[in-house]
Amino acid sequence: MARLHLTVLCATVLLALAAPTLAGDPDMLQDVCVADMASPVKLNGFPCKANITADDFFFAGLKKAGNTNNAAGSVVTAANVMSFPGVNTLGVSMARIDYAPGGQNPPHTHPRATEIIFVTEGTLEVGFITTANKLFTKTITVGEVFVFPRGLVHFQQNRGYGPASVIAGFNSQLQGTQAIATTLFAAAPPVPTDVLAKAFRIDNGQVDAIKAKFK
Incomplete structure (x- = not known):
């Protein structure tokens, strides 16, 4: 009986240690692997570019607010592997989200990443819904942080009278996005x-x- 208990305990510990590896991209096997977007090779990720420079690890695309003149009144500027090849294999990416007054980042999911946002301007109502249909929502403002668990439907709505913006972080080089209504x-x-x-x-x-x- 004692041996059985020890076996169960060992199995539980191994599963607990393995769980974090299932929550994001696979671990990298080399120091760097800048994505070669021109390569015809297709795999789960992107092949490595042969010749790299410091510029491959630099991205200036989040400096300026995006154009929110659209039906949703929001725009996402992504710094993932598609626009920032230096994050290939690193398991991280970012985005800037801008909102017009009343603008919304409509209900959507990220099947490959948890998302965390930091408010840089304005006031937002944010929330996510669990698989048990439980809504968790909160109003957040400048300097505050909120996290959306991987794969769950979530949203942000500008509740202020002026523009709003956040910086979002993801534990994936390419988080994937499915906007529910559009999908x-x-x-x-x-x-x-x-x-x-x-x-x-x-x-x-x-x-x-x-x-x-x-x-």
Whole structure:
């Protein structure tokens, strides 16, 4: 019996130690691996560029506010591997999110990363929803931080009278983003209208009207 208990304890410890490795990108196996975006090789990540410089590890794209003149009233400027190849294999990325007054970063998920935001301007209502449909929400302002667990639906809404902005961090070089409304109503090819009508308990005409807004 004692041996069985020891075996169970060892297995539990091993699982606990392994769990963090499942929460982000795979560990790097070399010091650096700047992404070679021009390579035709396809793999889970990006192959390494042969000749690198300090500029490969530099990104200035978050210095200026983005254009929030759109339907959502927000814009995300990403510093992930697609725009910043130096983060390839490092398991981290960032983004700047700007919001017009009343602007919203609509409900979405990041299937490959937890997100943490730091408010640099304005006042935001933020929240996430668990798989048990429990909403956790809070109003945050300049200098405050909020975290959104990996894979859970979350949002930010500007509740102030002026512009707002945050800096977001992710534990993935490419966090992936699925905006819920866009994913469902603007997929290509489209999700069948009757599927969405039944899911949202509305009629086909209402679904078609929503789809039209995303064209």
